[in-house]
Amino acid sequence: MGIKLEKVTKIYSTGEVETVALKNVDLEINDGEVIVLLGPSGSGKSTMLNVCSGLDNPSSGTITIDNEVISGMNSRQLTKFRRDNLGFIFQQYNLLQTLSVKENVEVGREVSLDPFTVEEIIEKVGLTPNMKKYPYQLSGGEQQRVSIARAVVKKPKIMFCDEPTGALDEENAKEILGVLQDLNETYNTTVVLITHNPSIGVIADRIVKLNNGEVVEIIINENKKRASEIIWG
Ligand SMILES: Nc1ncnc2c1ncn2[C@@H]1O[C@H](COP(=O)(O)OP(=O)(O)OP(=O)(O)O)[C@@H](O)[C@H]1O
Ligand SMILES: [Mg+2]
Numbered sequence: 001m002g003i004k005l006e007k008v009t010k011i012y013s014t015g016e017v018e019t020v021a022l023k024n025v026d027l028e029i030n031d032g033e034v035i036v037l038l039g040p041s042g043s044g045k046s047t048m049l050n051v052c053s054g055l056d057n058p059s060s061g062t063i064t065i066d067n068e069v070i071s072g073m074n075s076r077q078l079t080k081f082r083r084d085n086l087g088f089i090f091q092q093y094n095l096l097q098t099l100s101v102k103e104n105v106e107v108g109r110e111v112s113l114d115p116f117t118v119e120e121i122i123e124k125v126g127l128t129p130n131m132k133k134y135p136y137q138l139s140g141g142e143q144q145r146v147s148i149a150r151a152v153v154k155k156p157k158i159m160f161c162d163e164p165t166g167a168l169d170e171e172n173a174k175e176i177l178g179v180l181q182d183l184n185e186t187y188n189t190t191v192v193l194i195t196h197n198p199s200i201g202v203i204a205d206r207i208v209k210l211n212n213g214e215v216v217e218i219i220i221n222e223n224k225k226r227a228s229e230i231i232w233g
Pocket of ligand 1: 012014019040041043045046162
């Protein structure tokens with residue numbers, strides 16, 4: 001699925017302070033594209049991901065996903081749209097601590113229309129031997145793989161990823177990025193990935209740079225690399 005932002009502005013008001021987190025952003029993300037979003041802290045990356053995915057409303061402007069204007073939906077419609085089409089991973093793994101790996105992934109599968117099997121997706125992220133473990137018995141990289149499996153088991157059309165490798169070492173980070181790359185290549189899943197690490201840009205089709213709530217540069221990457229080939233910066 002593609003995403004289109006037209007004149008999207010987001011203003012946060014807290015007491016007397018107004019923060020313009022996004023200013024009149026126009027951007028089109030194509031179906032099946034891998035987009036890496038770069039920019040300094042506070043530049044509006046998470047805000048952009050949140051409004052693109054319907055987790056938050058823009059203050060003005062239009063967001064269209066695959067011909068559906070999501071910025072016009074009510075919260076019930078949005079919840080259904082997200083559940084049917086979108087997957088999320090964040091820097092914090094947000095796993096349910098009292099559930100095993102397998103049960104955490106089952107939670108992601110429950111509500112979906114045409115899911116993978118739990119076993120098949122756990123295999124894909126390399127966690128078959130850890131299926132019965134609980135989150136506290138796993139390394140950070142393994143926990144992030146569970147959170148990917150939980151997001152992906154329902155075959156999302158778009159994966160939104162907010163610094164998914166922020167807490168991981170190089171080796172684990174590349175594995176996580178490899179899983180996203182496989183998904184993109186096998187199922188044409190659109191991937192929108194926020195990172196602080198510019199070297200991750202080599203896996204993108206396009207790198208979008210944000211500064212002060214504005215898109216300041218879009219770089220087309222002609223020479224896409226495997227996640228395993230990233231030279232870690
Ligand atoms: N809920 C909120 N209420 C008020 N201001 C907010 C809120 N969320 C974000 N902001 C402000 O909006 C601006 C953009 O924040 P955002 O979280 O999008 O930045 P970011 O690029 O994701 O930064 P980081 O790399 O540190 O995660 C910042 O100035 C931030 O303080
Ligand atoms: Mg952020």
